[in-house]
Amino acid sequence: MLGELDQTQIEQLLREQVTGRIACHAEGSTYIVPVNYVFGGSYLYGQSAEGQKIRMMRNNPSVCFEVDEIRTIFDWKSVIIQGRFEEIIDVSEKEQLQQGLIHRLMPLSRNPSDHPAHGITEKDSDVGTKVQLIVYKVHIEQLSGRFERP
Incomplete structure (x- = not known):
């Protein structure tokens, strides 16, 4: 059965997952990562x-x-967002968001000090000292969700 996710289901999937794919397009080239x-x-x-x-x-x-969350080829959920990139320049907002990202990812890391490229370090004060990270937000302008269940 194919169907649409409602707003609650969309937000639940977005809160449960930590990795998605972002697509951007500039100067005739499209990039997804x-x-x-x-x-x-x-x-x-x-x-x-x-x-x-x-x-x-x-x-x-x-x-x-x-x-997305894919259990099998016939049991999955997916959310698509159209939005606008905005780089965070304000230092206090950047630090606050970076700490939120780090604390979200840290439980998924076996050895946090091995991941300075993700801003994950042993001490919060070490963030940004090894790799300069750009913190950004995507303003959600439109979103939709779909699913398939057996």
């Missing part, structure tokens, strides 16, 4: 080192984001 994220109501929050994804989103802030 997995990212870790935190869902916060009308925004998704993420962080990244400088690179192709950040350059493209700065150039064209319109993005598409997808997250």
